[in-house]
Amino acid sequence: MAGGSREPGRTVTSKVLSILEAFEKSRGALSLTDIGEKSGLPLSTAHRLVNELTDWGLLSREPNGRYQLGIRLWELAQNTGRQLRDAARPYVQDLFSLTGETAHLAVRAGHEVLYIDRVYGSKRVPRAGRVGGRLPMHATAVGKVLLAFEEDWVRDAYLNRQLERHTAHTHVDPRKLAEELGQIHEQGYATTLEEVRLGSCSIAVPVFHTGRIGASIGLVLPTTQASTMTRHLPVLRGIAAQIERATARIPLETLLGSHVDGTD
Amino acid sequence: MAGGSREPGRTVTSKVLSILEAFEKSRGALSLTDIGEKSGLPLSTAHRLVNELTDWGLLSREPNGRYQLGIRLWELAQNTGRQLRDAARPYVQDLFSLTGETAHLAVRAGHEVLYIDRVYGSKRVPRAGRVGGRLPMHATAVGKVLLAFEEDWVRDAYLNRQLERHTAHTHVDPRKLAEELGQIHEQGYATTLEEVRLGSCSIAVPVFHTGRIGASIGLVLPTTQASTMTRHLPVLRGIAAQIERATARIPLETLLGSHVDGTD
DNA sequence: CATTGTCTTCCACTCAGTGGAAACCAGTTA
DNA sequence: TAACTGGTTTCCACTGAGTGGAAGACAATG
Numbered sequence: 386m387a388g389g390s391r392e393p394g395r396t397v398t399s400k401v402l403s404i405l406e407a408f409e410k411s412r413g414a415l416s417l418t419d420i421g422e423k424s425g426l427p428l429s430t431a432h433r434l435v436n437e438l439t440d441w442g443l444l445s446r447e448p449n450g451r452y453q454l455g456i457r458l459w460e461l462a463q464n465t466g467r468q469l470r471d472a473a474r475p476y477v478q479d480l481f482s483l484t485g486e487t488a489h490l491a492v493r494a495g496h497e498v499l500y501i502d503r504v505y506g507s508k509r510v511p512r513a514g515r516v517g518g519r520l521p522m523h524a525t526a527v528g529k530v531l532l533a534f535e536e537d538w539v540r541d542a543y544l545n546r547q548l549e550r551h552t553a554h555t556h557v558d559p560r561k562l563a564e565e566l567g568q569i570h571e572q573g574y575a576t577t578l579e580e581v582r583l584g585s586c587s588i589a590v591p592v593f594h595t596g597r598i599g600a601s602i603g604l605v606l607p608t609t610q611a612s613t614m615t616r617h618l619p620v621l622r623g624i625a626a627q628i629e630r631a632t633a634r635i636p637l638e639t640l641l642g643s644h645v646d647g648t649d
Numbered sequence: 650m651a652g653g654s655r656e657p658g659r660t661v662t663s664k665v666l667s668i669l670e671a672f673e674k675s676r677g678a679l680s681l682t683d684i685g686e687k688s689g690l691p692l693s694t695a696h697r698l699v700n701e702l703t704d705w706g707l708l709s710r711e712p713n714g715r716y717q718l719g720i721r722l723w724e725l726a727q728n729t730g731r732q733l734r735d736a737a738r739p740y741v742q743d744l745f746s747l748t749g750e751t752a753h754l755a756v757r758a759g760h761e762v763l764y765i766d767r768v769y770g771s772k773r774v775p776r777a778g779r780v781g782g783r784l785p786m787h788a789t790a791v792g793k794v795l796l797a798f799e800e801d802w803v804r805d806a807y808l809n810r811q812l813e814r815h816t817a818h819t820h821v822d823p824r825k826l827a828e829e830l831g832q833i834h835e836q837g838y839a840t841t842l843e844e845v846r847l848g849s850c851s852i853a854v855p856v857f858h859t860g861r862i863g864a865s866i867g868l869v870l871p872t873t874q875a876s877t878m879t880r881h882l883p884v885l886r887g888i889a890a891q892i893e894r895a896t897a898r899i900p901l902e903t904l905l906g907s908h909v910d911g912t913d
Numbered sequence: 914c915a916t917t918g919t920c921t922t923c924c925a926c927t928c929a930g931t932g933g934a935a936a937c938c939a940g941t942t943a
Numbered sequence: 944t945a946a947c948t949g950g951t952t953t954c955c956a957c958t959g960a961g962t963g964g965a966a967g968a969c970a971a972t973g
Contacts, residue, residue: 396929397661397961398701408728417920427963432921434961437662450920454729456758462726463781464672465718471779475771482746482770494720504768506746507739507891515735517727627771660960661930682950691932696952698930714951 397434400426404434405443405454414451469600470502472631473592477504477602480624484617486604487513489589491527493535494519496543498528501600513585513605520581523548523562524555526589527601529575533566534591534598540566554579574618578611586611590621592628602628661698664690668698669707669718678715733864734766736895737856741768741866744888748881750868751777753853755791757799758783760807762792765864777849777869784845787812787826788819790853791865793839797830798855798862804830818843838882842875850875854885856892866892 407415407423415423421431435452438444442457473490480488487505491498497519505513514520522528522543532540540563548557556562569575578586589603602625604617671679671687679687685695699716702708706721737754744752751769755762761783769777778784786792786807796804804827812821820826833839842850853867866889868881 396701398665398698398705401662401665402705402707405725409725418918428920429922429963429965430961433963434662436921437660441662441666443666454726456730456763459726459729460763460781461669461673462718462723463779465723466720475769478745478768478770481742499720499724504742505739506742515727517724680950681952692951693932693934693953694930697932700952 400424400430401434401438404431404438405458408454414447414449414453416451420452466501468635469632472635473600473628474502476624476628476631477502479627480602480604480620481505483620483624484604486606486617489513489527489603489605490600491525491531491603492600493522493528493531496522496546498522498525498531513587521549521551523557524551524577524581525603526575526577526587527603529566529569529577530589530591530601530603531598533569533575534593551581552579552583556580574615574621576614579608584608586614588614588617588621590618590625592625592632594629594632599632600628664688664694665698665702668695668702669722672718678711678713678717680715684716730765732899733896736899737864737892738766740888740892740895741766743891744866744868744884745769747884747888748868750870750881753777753791753867753869754864755789755795755867756864757786757792757795760786760810762786762789762795777851785813785815787821788815788841788845789867790839790841790851791867793830793833793841794853794855794865794867795862797833797839798857815845816843816847820844838879838885840878843872848872850878852878852881852885854882854889856889856896858893858896863896864892 403424403426404420407420410423411419417432417435418428420426420435421428424431426434435444439446439452439455442455444452444458445455446452469492470490477488477490481504485506487503489500490502491500491514493499498514498521500514500516500518500520503513503516514525520528522532532543544559544563548559548562549555550557556565574588574590576586576588584607585605586608587603587605589601591598592600592602594600602621604614604621606614667688667690668684671684674687675683681696681699682692684690684699685692688695690698699708703710703716703719706719708716708722709719710716733756734754741752741754745768749770751767753764754766755764755778757763762778762785764778764780764782764784767777767780778789784792786796796807808823808827812823812826813819814821820829838852838854840850840852848871849869850872851867851869853865855862856864856866858864866885868878868885870878
C-alpha cells in the first residue's frame with residue numbers, strides 16, 4: 386500500500402455510480418476535477434471512466450469542457466416505474482385542471498417522500514417538492530398520509546428517529562405527531578401549514594392498492610388559501626378513486642419496483 | 650477464441666450498461682437468465698453485476714425473483730436536462746389547458762425525435778409518442794419542424810437515409826419530403842395526417858434558442874379534427890414564444906447537454 | 914515567460930473481475 | 944419417491960482490465 390490510497394475492494398460499478406451521484410451534490414455542469422473530488426476518485430481514474438460514460442451517452446460534454454448527465458441516462462430511466470406514472474399521470478393532470486393548483490403524486494421511499502409526478506401551470510407556483518426529489522415525511526401532507534396509513538412498525542420506526550425541523554411550524558414532537566397521524570387515519574386526509582416552507586400549505590389523500598397504502602396525491606397552495614383548503618377534498622378523493630381503479634389490475638410490485646425498502 | 654467466449658476488451662462499464670439496456674428491449678420485469686441473454690453476458694457475470702446494481706438501487710428485485718429498473722436510477726436521471734424540462738413544463742401545461750389536446754415537447758436526438766415532455770388529460774388520448782420515447786422525424790409534426798429549421802447538412806443527411814414507412818400515409822419520397830420541409834420552413838409550422846398511426850394527426854411549431862432551432866412543441870389530435878387543426882396555431886405560437894423567453898437566458902448547451910449528436 | 918489550475922497520456926503492477934463448472938432449488942412429470 | 948427441468952447461486956484458480964502516480968500538454972492569468 387505504501388502511501389498508495391488504493392482503497393481496494395472498491396468495485397468498478399461503485400466508481401461509476403459515484404460519478405453519476407456527483408451530479409446530485411451540485412447543480413449544473415462539473416469539471417473533471419470536480420467529479421474527481423466529489424466522487425473521491427483519483428483524477429486519472431475519473432478521467433477514464435468519465436470518458437467511457439461520455440461515449441455511452443450517460444454523460445455529455447459541453448463545449449467548455451465541463452460534463453453533464455447525458456440524455457441517454459434519462460432515456461434509460463424512463464422505463465422505471467412507468468406503470469404507476471403512466472397510469473396515474475392523466476388523473477394528476479385532471480386534478481390540476483379541476484383545482485388550478487399544483488398537484489402531486491408521491492410514494493414512500495424509505496424514510497422519505499419521493500415525488501413521482503407533479504403538474505402545475507405557469508401562473509400559480511408555490512414552491513413545492515420537485516419530481517424526483519425527496520422531502521421528509523412529517524413535514525408534507527403527502528408524507529403524513531403515507532405514514533398514517535402505513536403499517537404500524539413503519540410508522541413507529543419513523544417516529545423513533547430525529548425529526549428534522551424545516552420551519553417554526555414543523556411538527557417535530559413524536560407524541561403529538563403520532564396523535565396527528567391517528568387523526569389523519571380517521572378523517573382520511575392530511576394537511577400542513579407552512580411546515581416545510583413559509584407561504585405554502587398543502588392537503589393530501591391516500592391512494593390505495595390491494596388494500597395497502599400505495600401512493601398519495603396532494604395539492605400545494607399559497608397560505609392565503611389555507612382556511613378553504615378542504616373544499617378540494619371531494620375532487621382529491623374522486624381522483625384518488627380513479628387512480629385506484631386504473632392501477633388495480635397492475636400487480637403492486639410492478640408499479641414501482643420495491644421502492645418501499647426496509648426501515649434501515 | 651477456442652470455445653472461450655471471453656471476449657476481451659469489454660469494459661465493466663459496458664457490461665453494466667448492457668444490463669440496463671436489456672430493459673429497453675422488452676416491457677416489464679426480467680429474470681436473471683433473461684438479462685444474461687439480452688445483455689450477452691455469461692450468467693455468473695450477470696449475476697454478480699445484477700446483484701451489485703440491486704444493492705445500489707439501480708435495479709430492484711420483485712418478490713418473485715425477477716428484476717426491474719430501480720427507482721434510484723430514475724432519481725439520478727431527474728437531474729438530466731432539468732433546465733429545459735423545468736423551464737418549459739408549465740408552458741406545455743398551459744398549451745394543454747388552452748387547447749384541451751395532448752401537448753408535446755420534443756427535441757432532436759441524432760436522426761430521431763426525442764419526446765421530452767407530454768401533457769394530456771384522462772379524456773382525449775390519441776396514441777402519441779411517450780416521454781423518453783423516440784420516433785422517426787419524417788413521420789411526426791414535431792420531427793418535421795425540427796428537420797425543416799435545422800442546418801442544411803443535417804437535413805440533407807437525413808433525407809439520404811432510408812425513410813421508414815409507418816402507415817400508408819407516411820411521406821417517404823425524399824424529393825417530396827424535401828419540398829414539404831421547405832414549405833414548412835416558410836409557413837412556420839408542420840402537420841401530419843395519420844403518418845405514424847391511423848386515427849391521429851398532429852401540428853407543431855418550432856421553439857428557437859439563440860437563433861437556432863432548439864425544440865418543437867406540438868399537439869396530437871384525432872383525425873376527425875384534422876381540418877380545423879390550424880385554429881390552434883395562435884396558441885402554439887404564443888406558447889412557443891413564452892418558452893423561448895423563459896429559456897433565453899439559459900446557455901444552449903446547458904439545456905439538454907449536447908443531445909444534438911452528429912450525423913452518425 | 915514564469916505561474917497556476919486543468920486536462921490528458923503513459924505504463925508497469927496487481928487485484929478485481931472473470932466465467933466454466935458444479936451445487937442448489939423449486940416445480941413438474943413419470 | 945425418484946428422475947427431470949429450468950432457473951439461481953456459489954466456488955475458485957486464472958489473468959488482463961483497471962489502476963493511479965507521475966509526467967507531459969494546455970490554457971488562461973499576472
